[in-house]
Amino acid sequence: MHSELISWPNKLSQGKQVAITCINHYPSLLKSQKRFIFAGMGGSGIAGRILQTFLSKESTSQAIILDGPELPAFVNSQDFAFVVSYSGNTWETLEIAKKLKTQKIPMLILTHGGNLQQMARDHQIPCAILPECSAPRAALGYMLGFLVELLAHYGFISNYLENWQQSLKKHLPCLSEQNHYSDFLNMVGFDDFFHIWGITGDSSAVAYRAQTQFNENSKVQAVFSSFPELNHNLLVGLTNFKKAPFILLFSTDFISNELNTSQKSILSILKDLGVRLYKTPNFGDTWQEQLFMMIVWADFASYYLGKIRKVDIISTKVIDQLKASYLSNSQTP
Secondary structure, eight states, X not given: OHHHHTTHHHHHHHHHHHHHHHHHHSTTSOOXXXXXXXXXXXXXXXXXXXXXXXXXXXXXXXXXXXXXXXXXXXXXXXXXXXXXXXXXXXXXXXHHHHHHHHTXXXXXXXXSSHHHHHHHHHHTOOEEEOOOOSSGGGGHHHHHHHHHHHHHHTTSSOOOHHHHHHHHHHHHHHHTSGGGGHHHHHHHTTOSEEEEEEETTTTHHHHXXXXXXHHHHHOOEEEEEEETGGGGTGGGGGSSOSSXXXXXXXXXXXXXXXXXXXXXXXXXXHHHHTXXXXXXXXXXXXXXXXXXXXXXXXXXXXXXXXXXXXOOSSOOHHHHHHHHHHHHHHTOO
16 A cells, blocks of 8 residues: 555546546537536545535536435536546446436546446446556545546646645655654554544545545544534533543644634633644645645555554455445345
């Protein structure tokens, strides 16, 4: 997995090249869509959540996340769907793709192969093929490189890829070393349960990504919550505990004054209660750069926590069992 993580610059570049090929092959793929649908599960759904955040800041086009097999009634032929599954065999995403096709909703399939690629071939659906990697969670660089380049080409967002590459060139040598995470690793210790917080409209998508990385790479029960919504319920559960909870907070330097005041207030209260708090460092001078580098930070932090815990970082045994069980049950009359 370490080799996958240090390949972030190459993955962004490769994703960009896949997008350029796609644009040349489908020059009229996007027009003036007012709504985008991002359909995907797990690691394959993260890129859509991140692009939703960017679109909400820059574009008048709305972005909807579909993380299940059901297609909402409001989706129509004026929308455009990105159907993302690295394996191409995720049943929920396959179901969405079938429903999109039935309702004649324009879409692009983004995959490495499997049944989704075959569906694209059989029905002449636009399709882009992602390069090989060890696990779907390691394909995010390809997906971000692809989607940012594609949406920027058609004018829906700015193109951040060069900025991200420069930031990686500057910070990756430090971020790839375990000693950079000493304070975090010492604070979390051997806890197998902790909280991850993101800020709505700011860092929620990357905090959610961090949760998935700590779940899969570190094999811990990391749970995600969004601030300030969590102020109105979750906090009560942090006032009566036998062991001090640990909270990992993701927040850029670009949140509003109101959110910043609220955040400082609650962090002060929690610190007085004895809750352990760790705020991730911010790298970069722009909101988009800080968000991106948070993703990279969490990737490495979860990897090194997994090493300390001596777990099989690549393995996703329970998910594999679930997929096998689902396949067996779905074939039973």
